[in-house]
Amino acid sequence: MQATIITIGDELLYGQTVDTNSAYMGRELALLGIRVREILSISDDKAAILEALARAENASDLVLITGGLGPTKDDITKVTLAEYFNTPLVSNPEILAKLEEFFTRRNRPMLQSNADQALMPEACMPLRNDRGTAWGMWFEKNGKVFVSMPGVPFEMEALMQQEVLPKAKQFFKLPAIIHKHILTAGVGESFLAERIAAFEDNLPEGIKLAYLPSVGGVKLRLTAAGAEREVVQQLLDAQLAKLQPLIEEAIYGYDDDTLEEVIGKKLIEMGKTYSTAESCTGGYIAHQITLAPGSSKYYNGSIVSYTNEAKNEILGVKQETIREHGAVSEQTVREMVAGVCKGMHTDYGIATSGIAGPTGGTAEKPVGTVWIAYGSPNDIRTKKYEFKASRKINIQLTGLMALELFRKYLEEKG
Amino acid sequence: MQATIITIGDELLYGQTVDTNSAYMGRELALLGIRVREILSISDDKAAILEALARAENASDLVLITGGLGPTKDDITKVTLAEYFNTPLVSNPEILAKLEEFFTRRNRPMLQSNADQALMPEACMPLRNDRGTAWGMWFEKNGKVFVSMPGVPFEMEALMQQEVLPKAKQFFKLPAIIHKHILTAGVGESFLAERIAAFEDNLPEGIKLAYLPSVGGVKLRLTAAGAEREVVQQLLDAQLAKLQPLIEEAIYGYDDDTLEEVIGKKLIEMGKTYSTAESCTGGYIAHQITLAPGSSKYYNGSIVSYTNEAKNEILGVKQETIREHGAVSEQTVREMVAGVCKGMHTDYGIATSGIAGPTGGTAEKPVGTVWIAYGSPNDIRTKKYEFKASRKINIQLTGLMALELFRKYLEEKG
Numbered sequence: 168m169q170a171t172i173i174t175i176g177d178e179l180l181y182g183q184t185v186d187t188n189s190a191y192m193g194r195e196l197a198l199l200g201i202r203v204r205e206i207l208s209i210s211d212d213k214a215a216i217l218e219a220l221a222r223a224e225n226a227s228d229l230v231l232i233t234g235g236l237g238p239t240k241d242d243i244t245k246v247t248l249a250e251y252f253n254t255p256l257v258s259n260p261e262i263l264a265k266l267e268e269f270f271t272r273r274n275r276p277m278l279q280s281n282a283d284q285a286l287m288p289e290a291c292m293p294l295r296n297d298r299g300t301a302w303g304m305w306f307e308k309n310g311k312v313f314v315s316m317p318g319v320p321f322e323m324e325a326l327m328q329q330e331v332l333p334k335a336k337q338f339f340k341l342p343a344i345i346h347k348h349i350l351t352a353g354v355g356e357s358f359l360a361e362r363i364a365a366f367e368d369n370l371p372e373g374i375k376l377a378y379l380p381s382v383g384g385v386k387l388r389l390t391a392a393g394a395e396r397e398v399v400q401q402l403l404d405a406q407l408a409k410l411q412p413l414i415e416e417a418i419y420g421y422d423d424d425t426l427e428e429v430i431g432k433k434l435i436e437m438g439k440t441y442s443t444a445e446s447c448t449g450g451y452i453a454h455q456i457t458l459a460p461g462s463s464k465y466y467n468g469s470i471v472s473y474t475n476e477a478k479n480e481i482l483g484v485k486q487e488t489i490r491e492h493g494a495v496s497e498q499t500v501r502e503m504v505a506g507v508c509k510g511m512h513t514d515y516g517i518a519t520s521g522i523a524g525p526t527g528g529t530a531e532k533p534v535g536t537v538w539i540a541y542g543s544p545n546d547i548r549t550k551k552y553e554f555k556a557s558r559k560i561n562i563q564l565t566g567l568m569a570l571e572l573f574r575k576y577l578e579e580k581g
Numbered sequence: 582m583q584a585t586i587i588t589i590g591d592e593l594l595y596g597q598t599v600d601t602n603s604a605y606m607g608r609e610l611a612l613l614g615i616r617v618r619e620i621l622s623i624s625d626d627k628a629a630i631l632e633a634l635a636r637a638e639n640a641s642d643l644v645l646i647t648g649g650l651g652p653t654k655d656d657i658t659k660v661t662l663a664e665y666f667n668t669p670l671v672s673n674p675e676i677l678a679k680l681e682e683f684f685t686r687r688n689r690p691m692l693q694s695n696a697d698q699a700l701m702p703e704a705c706m707p708l709r710n711d712r713g714t715a716w717g718m719w720f721e722k723n724g725k726v727f728v729s730m731p732g733v734p735f736e737m738e739a740l741m742q743q744e745v746l747p748k749a750k751q752f753f754k755l756p757a758i759i760h761k762h763i764l765t766a767g768v769g770e771s772f773l774a775e776r777i778a779a780f781e782d783n784l785p786e787g788i789k790l791a792y793l794p795s796v797g798g799v800k801l802r803l804t805a806a807g808a809e810r811e812v813v814q815q816l817l818d819a820q821l822a823k824l825q826p827l828i829e830e831a832i833y834g835y836d837d838d839t840l841e842e843v844i845g846k847k848l849i850e851m852g853k854t855y856s857t858a859e860s861c862t863g864g865y866i867a868h869q870i871t872l873a874p875g876s877s878k879y880y881n882g883s884i885v886s887y888t889n890e891a892k893n894e895i896l897g898v899k900q901e902t903i904r905e906h907g908a909v910s911e912q913t914v915r916e917m918v919a920g921v922c923k924g925m926h927t928d929y930g931i932a933t934s935g936i937a938g939p940t941g942g943t944a945e946k947p948v949g950t951v952w953i954a955y956g957s958p959n960d961i962r963t964k965k966y967e968f969k970a971s972r973k974i975n976i977q978l979t980g981l982m983a984l985e986l987f988r989k990y991l992e993e994k995g
Contacts, residue, residue: 178793180617181760182607183802186600189622193596203594205629206622208603215619238771239792240781272969280771298970319794321974379597443885449871450864453885457863460939460972462887469885470895471857471867477882477925481895511891525874558874 168339169204170196171223175216175234175244176318179208188233188323195327199336200344200392201229211235216247220313228311229335234318236301238280245288245304248315252306254290262293262302269300291315294330298322303330312338343396345403349410350424351417352384352571359385363413373399374406382560383567419574426570427456430577434465434515437581441573442511443469444482444503446494447521447537452566467511472503482506495520495532497549500540508544515577517541517569524558537565541573548576582753583618584610585637589630589648589658590732593622602647602737609741613750614758614806615643625649630661634727642725643749648732650715652694659702659718662729666720668704676707676716683714708744712736717744726752757810759817763824764838765831766798766985773799777827787813788820796974797981833988840984841870844991848879848929851995855987856925857883858896858917860908861935861951866980881925886917896920909934909946911963914954922958929991931955931983938972951979955987962990 172192178184189206196203204227209215216235223230235244249256263285270277284300287293294303294314299322306313314331316323351359356378360367367376373393379386389410391403411418420429434441443452453469456462470481475494478484483506484499492498503518521537528534535554542548550572554561586606592598603620610617618641623629630649637644649658663670677699684691698714701707708717708728713736720727728745730737765773770792774781781790787807793800803824805817825832834843848855857866867883870876884895889908892898897920898913906912917932935951942948949968956962964986968975 177791178802179604180607180620181611181802182604182609182617183762183793183800185604186620190593190596190599193594195596197595203596204624206594206600206620208620208622210618237792237794239774241791272967275769275772278771278775280774321796321971377597445864445867448868449876450859450867450883450885451871453859453864453883454862454868454976457865457885457887458973458976462863466887468887468891469864469883471864471871471883471885473871473877473880473882474925481884481924510895511888559872562868562872 168201168229168341169227170201170229170231171204171227172206173216173219173223173230173232174206174208174318175211175232176208177210177241179234180210188318188320191320191324192231192233192327195332196229196231198344198346199332200341201335201339211241211243213243213247213250216244217251220248220251224308224311224313228339230311230313231331232313232315233323236284236315236317238278238284238300244315245286248291248304248306248313249288252288252290252308252313254288256286257289258285259287259293259302260285262287266300294326296322296326297329298325305330305334307338342392342394343399344390344392345396345399347389347403347407348379348422349387349389349407349414349418350384350420350422351387351414352419352426352567354385354414354417356380356385359387359414359417363410366410366413370406371402374402383564416575419571425455425459426567426574427462428459430570430574431456431459431462431465433574433577433581437577439514439581440465440467440512441515441517442467442507442513444507444516444518445469445471446473446478446503446519447523448519448562448565448569449473449523451562452517452519452569455566455570467513470507470510478503481510483509493532495522495536495538497538497540497551500538500549501547504540504542504547505544515541515543515573517573519565519569521552521561521565523561523565535561537561539565539569539572541569542576548572582615582643582755583641584615584643584645585618585641586620587630587633587637587644587646588620588622588732589625589646590622591624591655593648594624602732602734605734605738606645606647606741609746610643610645611758611760613746614755615749615753625655625657627657627661627664630658631665634662634665638722638725638727642753644725644727645745646727646729647737650698650729650731652692652698652714658729659700662705662718662720662727663702666702666704666722666727668702670700671703672699673701673707673716674699676701680714708740710736710740711743712739719744719748721752756806756808757813758804758806759810759813761803761817761821762793762836763801763803763821763828763832764798764834764836764840765801765828766833766840766981768799768828768831770794770799773801773828773831777824780824780827784820785816788816797978830989833985839873840981840988841876842873844984844988845870845873845876845879847988847991847995851991853928853995854879854881854926855929855931856881856921856927858921858930858932859883859885860887860892860917860933861937862933862976862979862983863887863937865976866931866933866983869980869984881927884921884924892917895924897923907946909936909950909952911952911954911965914952914963915961918954918956918961919958929955929957929987931987933979933983935966935975935979937975937979949975951975953979953983953986955983956990962986 938948
């Protein structure tokens with residue numbers, strides 16, 4: 168089973184858009200056991216698209232195509248697919264009705280270019296797009312499958328999950344593959360590798376381990392494959408049980424867990440709440456926490472105090488604390504936690520203060536210096552970091568480490 | 582002048598690494614006026630590499646290749662290039678000396694696999710790599726150029742700047758090409774297309790228009806090309822001057838501008854400050870604003886009030902306002918703006934309150950209902966939206982629209 172990915176759009180060739188769609192599709196296909204043979208990024212150009220389709224058809228069983236489905240003139244993927252499969256474009260009443268509803272609800276006029284999005288190649292099965300106006304297309308030809316999706320990642324991802332992957336599973340006869348992701352934060356890849364080297368060397372046939380590093384964390388993935396789903400599951404469970412105790416303190420969750428949601432579940436269990444007081448993270452932690460639906464059950468909010476005045480007046484950090492120790496200091500973040508717990512009426516708080524960069528550092532407190540405090544007003548813990556990355560990554564690392572420290576604190580408490 | 586980019590590595594096909602190298606090379610080539618015809622991502626596999634090289638040679642004048650130059654067994658790009666160009670590998674004394682120095686300085690033993698990195702195809706010109714142990718290679722064949730570089734972005738970028746781009750400028754006779762990005766927010770792609778349809782139809786030879794849509798915004802790109810740089814610039818400027826008045830109210834900036842930085846510059850110019858009071862956006866707006874270095878000059882912070890208590894106690898929203906109109910209401914966001922300006926001592930404020938989803942909606946206020954207020958305490962404006970996307974995208978759209986409304990407000994004021 169081999170696949171080709173074709174991403175269409177001049178913006179990819181000019182480098183104005185980084186092609187993240189291919190990596191997303193590659194990951195999802197790998198999870199099904201489908202190997203991507205080649206990724207082709209090409210221009211919004213008829214000859215280029217036709218040539219890429221022929222090349223992909225020749226080499227692969229499955230061809231995933233993104234881009235070029237918008238309502239504007241440079242979007243020519245649909246008409247080119249119709250030409251390639253020698254099939255006429257016909258108006259699809261279901262799509263047209265959805266489009267009319269879409270524009271009526273938004274009180275916007277439906278232009279001819281919008282109505283044209285209801286035209287579909289007759290030979291394809293339309294794939295419903297709940298997040299946009301360009302539907303996907305599923306073509307079958309001599310036992311091979313071609314899928315065309317919009318290039319907007321948010322729309323493509325929903326189409327993949329809701330339509331393409333389930334249909335591909337059904338269409339192709341695939342072996343049973345089960346993955347388990349073990350999520351860790353705050354420890355390096357080489358440290359993990361050292362701890363589990365013997366485990367890795369002794370992995371039995373049919374199971375593989377992969378390291379997927381990201382900012383501040385490493386995801387481990389166990390993948391087991393075989394003919395029988397139950398046997399595969401047993402193999403995976405047995406190895407997971409061996410792996411867990413080796414790195415227990417670094418594991419914050421599994422599969423789709425996020426650190427914020429793990430903390431949220433724990434707080435609901437404990438009947439407690441928290442809030443944040445953010446200086447250098449500037450709202451990043453609050454944003455991460457509130458991305459989780461239902462976070463208002465355990466999270467009351469954040470004071471983003473970008474001035475010393477706000478730290479003093481809203482959070483109650485004493486003026487002499489800032490004067491004597493500075494805004495980036497252990498004493499300041501301690502008082503920020505106490506202040507935000509009081510002001511937001513929460514059991515726990517997290518506070519950050521640091522120099523995210525690129526300027527503002529001193530010899531004593533270089534760019535990347537960050538103080539984190541966390542806990543309840545009567546048991547506040549602190550930790551200092553010196554990150555070495557860009558402003559954006561320093562902010563992300565601070566947020567991740569603050570949440571991970573707080574997660575471990577809650578583990579201890581409850 | 583056409584180029585092909587070939588990126589080599591199984592991690593790209595599995596989606597474990599997003600191919601950012603191609604976008605970097607594409608951008609740099611575009612600045613030289615070299616059009617990338619195709620990007621090919623392939624496996625560390627001899628047959629795949631040979632086939633990709635033949636395909637690229639057939640279609641392009643310049644072929645840039647990254648990846649597969651490391652010291653491990655799966656790195657086979659160099660031997661495959663030697664085979665393709667039918668040339669032997671010979672040890673390069675300069676590279677070998679550099680390698681020995683590298684390992685001596687780090688007190689690490691030099692393994693045979695490391696020493697092998699000094700082997701170079703005889704037919705190539707080696708390209709010095711100051712940031713790593715794998716040098717680049719420059720091959721010429723029938724007036725075409727093939728360049729191989731390591732896949733580590735930090736090394737590839739230095740090689741491009743120091744070696745590849747200067748050599749390519751010399752080798753090829755290149756036209757002048759100039760791009761201009763026009764950034765818009767809050768209006769749809771099809772609406773823009775309709776407004777500028779006549780402009781687009783009448784674009785003269787040598788200039789092209791592209792639409793690059795993203796969440797809540799559309800980037801327009803004008804690209805002009807020709808023999809003389811000055812003539813190209815004039816052509817571009819003339820068309821830009823025609824385009825601007827057609828969509829003036831939607832344009833927030835050009836090229837690398839961000840909405841947050843445009844607002845920041847305007848506030849610095851006016852000598853004013855702002856702050857935010859966020860309910861449904863949960864810190865997202867604060868995070869976007871504070872990603873900009875130096876934002877503390879004009880931004881004082883945010884109150885992320887996820888509870889009615891915090892809205893009342895910290896922001897001063899009256900209890901009866903929330904009781905009578907609800908937290909998601911025009912009256913509440915108005916009082917939030919007044920409260921945050923007072924509490925944070927700023928001239929202006931932005932407030933959001935809404936139902937981000939996926940649950941929490943009612944018949945009267947469905948998921949996606951958002952109220953935004955902005956302005957100074959004595960001139961607060963409001964607007965209501967009903968977004969239809971996921972929780973995450975509803976949050977992003979709210980943030981974008983709030984900032985765009987505030988930008989227009991500032992335009993009017995100053």
